[in-house]
Amino acid sequence: MLSPLNFRGEVTYSAASRGLKPILYSYFRSSCSWRVRIALALKNINYETVPINLIKDGGQQFSKEFQALNPMKQVPALKIDGITISQSLAIIEYLEETRPTPRLLPQDPEKRALVRSISDLIASGIQPLQNLSILRQVGQENQLAWAQKVINSGFNALEQILQSTAGKYCVGDEVSMADLCLVPQVANAERYKVDLTPYPTINRINKSLLALEAFQVSHPCRQPDTPAELRA
DSSP states (O other), rough: OOOBTTTTBBOOOOHHOOSSEEEEEEEETTTHHHHHHHHHHHOOOEEEEEEESSSSGGGGSSSSHHHHOOOOOOOOHHHHHHHEEEHHHHHHHHHOOOOHOOSOSSSSSHHHHHHHHHHHHHHTTGGGGGSSSHHHOOOGGGGHHHHHHOOOOOHHHHHHHHHHHHHHSBBBTTTHHHHHHHHHHHOOHHTTTOOOTTHHHHHHHHHHHSHHHHEEEEEEEGGOOOOGGOOO
């Protein structure tokens, strides 16, 4: 792993940019970063990790160096094939188009649309409403209730959709981009103490996916920047 910090504790990127492997700028607990880590693991892509601590020093994503990589000041960002891509679903779609095996988008157009719809429901309709930047705005005393409210609202819709689309996984019996979005969002729900009892389909799929190696090696408890007390 390439260290993102110099001797003064500042974020640096020059060493990473010289590497030949893809470089993933990631935070261990970021659900968006976890989506990409799962995709990289499933597609057996060897890569380097540069941790970006979203808490330390007021948030390393706000440094000038990182803003040069991603002006939105968010993780993940992936350097690959001579380009830098931000936004997790855009990264996954690029990997799918350039490294299509195993596929994460079904060949059937209808199933492909379902996968994208479920992915967007989570990535646009749930996760952004309970991420760190929003929780800071609602105030410390309101954070738990706010996160539970938005996750429950999204999961009510998601459970209904999955009851008609799911096989073993979100859409049929093949792992897809939708599954890469589901597992990190369930982890967020558990972190914010959401009662998952009303969501049996979500629960069942999540358990099946967590049994797969790609979901295990990419888990937040097994990352280079995972704090010692949270490591598995």
